[in-house]
Amino acid sequence: MNHKEIIAYLKQKNLRVTPQRVAIYEAICKLNNHPTAENIISFIQVNHPNISIGTVYKVLDSLVENNLIQKVKTENGSMRYDSHLSKHHHLYCIETEKIEDYEDSELDKLINNYFKKKKIKNFQIKDIKLQITGNFK
Amino acid sequence: MNHKEIIAYLKQKNLRVTPQRVAIYEAICKLNNHPTAENIISFIQVNHPNISIGTVYKVLDSLVENNLIQKVKTENGSMRYDSHLSKHHHLYCIETEKIEDYEDSELDKLINNYFKKKKIKNFQIKDIKLQITGNFK
DNA sequence: CTGCGTGCAAATGGTTTGCACTACG
DNA sequence: CGTAGTGCAAACCATTTGCACGCAG
Numbered sequence: 273m274n275h276k277e278i279i280a281y282l283k284q285k286n287l288r289v290t291p292q293r294v295a296i297y298e299a300i301c302k303l304n305n306h307p308t309a310e311n312i313i314s315f316i317q318v319n320h321p322n323i324s325i326g327t328v329y330k331v332l333d334s335l336v337e338n339n340l341i342q343k344v345k346t347e348n349g350s351m352r353y354d355s356h357l358s359k360h361h362h363l364y365c366i367e368t369e370k371i372e373d374y375e376d377s378e379l380d381k382l383i384n385n386y387f388k389k390k391k392i393k394n395f396q397i398k399d400i401k402l403q404i405t406g407n408f409k
Numbered sequence: 410m411n412h413k414e415i416i417a418y419l420k421q422k423n424l425r426v427t428p429q430r431v432a433i434y435e436a437i438c439k440l441n442n443h444p445t446a447e448n449i450i451s452f453i454q455v456n457h458p459n460i461s462i463g464t465v466y467k468v469l470d471s472l473v474e475n476n477l478i479q480k481v482k483t484e485n486g487s488m489r490y491d492s493h494l495s496k497h498h499h500l501y502c503i504e505t506e507k508i509e510d511y512e513d514s515e516l517d518k519l520i521n522n523y524f525k526k527k528k529i530k531n532f533q534i535k536d537i538k539l540q541i542t543g544n545f546k
Numbered sequence: 547c548t549g550c551g552t553g554c555a556a557a558t559g560g561t562t563t564g565c566a567c568t569a570c571g
Numbered sequence: 572c573g574t575a576g577t578g579c580a581a582a583c584c585a586t587t588t589g590c591a592c593g594c595a596g
Contacts, residue, residue, distance in 0.1 A: 288550065288551070288594095288595055288596075289595075289596095290550095290551065290552080290594080290595070292551080292552070293551090308585090309585075309586080310585085322553075323552085323553085324552070324553040324554060324555095325553095325554095325585095325586085326552080326553070326554075326555090326586090326587075326588080327551075327552050327553065327554095329585090329586060329587070330551080330552080330587090331551085331552095333587095334551095345482065345483075345486060346482075347482060349482060349486040349487075349488075349560085349561090349585080350486075350584090350585065350586095351486070351585085351586085363529065363532055366535065372532075374529065376527075378527075379520075379523060379527075382519065382520075382523060383516075383519075383520075386516060386519060390513075390515075390516075392500065392511065392541070394545055394546050395500055395509075395541075395543055395544070395545055395546065396543045396544045396545075396546055397541055397542075397543040398503065398542050398543040398544065399541075399542045399543070400539055400540070400541050400542075401539070401540045401542075402537055402538070402539055402540075403537070403538045403539075403540065404529070404532075404534055404536075404537050405534075405535050405536045405537075405538075406532055406533045406534040406535040406536070407532070407533050407535065408531055408532055408533075409531050409532065409533055425569095425570055425571075425575065425576070426570075426571095427569080427570070427575095427576060427577080429576080429577070430576085445560090446560075446561080447560085459578075460577085460578085461577070461578040461579060461580095462560095462561085462578095462579095463561090463562075463563080463577080463578070463579075463580090464576080464577050464578065464579095466560095466561060466562070467562090467576080467577080468576085468577095470562095471576095486560085486585090486586090487559090487560065487561090488560085488561085547596100548595105548596095549594105549595095549596100550593105550594090550595080550596100551592105551593085551594080551595085552591105552592085552593075552594090553590105553591095553592085553593100554589100554590095554591095554592105555588100555589095555590100556587105556588085556589085557586105557587080557588070557589095558585105558586085558587070558588085559584105559585100559586095559587100560583100560584100560585100561582105561583080561584095562581105562582080562583070562584100563580100563581085563582070563583085564579105564580095564581085564582095565578105565579095565580100566577105566578095566579100567576105567577080567578085567579105568575105568576080568577070568578095569574105569575095569576080569577090570573105570574090570575080570576085571572100571573100571574100571575100
């Protein structure tokens, strides 16, 4: 998604278009693979030296609220952000702490079918996410 | 697991038996359902008024390292502890933030079989955990 | 113009750390 | 007795908040 498209997208979502918002959203798109707030900040500070950390967090929150991005929590507690919106699971690399998206509609179907037959008692399922840990080869 | 058994268990794991350790491990067993460090501290402080927060965290770390308990991270980033060691998944209640264990060897078998056939390219799976979110009825 | 968005700096909160002291084995 | 464990308080670090100013609509 390029600059113009981002601006159009923000407008369409009824968000005020500010240079900071555009930059932050652009950063998340370019920094593929779940950047932390820190990653985003240092990426942006190249072109926006006076953007403030507080602002970044505020913008991230509003992007999450308006469903432009998703928040992913990690093993060590810090948050990561993902511009990839469709339902997906995550691969966690034990060694490098890298996180990658994993989409697999066949697997989703399998699991959904399983829970269609076998309900969990006293619990109504809303969503199922897999955390797959291992190593990239 | 009662007091005596806990002491025996710690010994068997080559851990020094101190009143603090016993109390903390006992607290986690009794406070079924994934207490936070804070939950544990306030539970223990009834009988051990001068136990220190730092100590609790240190003991929790050593119990985790020695495989007496497991660490579970939550949505909001704080850690929870679980004396339940066998492989299991988690049910997250959206409304109450309650976490419950979910064991289902049939499901595990299904998923393992699936990934035996369909490998993820460039990734070697070590473990798979499901986060099932929804509501308790 | 009006109010949302921003920058700054201080506050927060859960967790960690350093160090002198204590007590388990 | 020697060393691992403890208590305390200060440090950490990612994130949040409050407030005055600035800019988008």
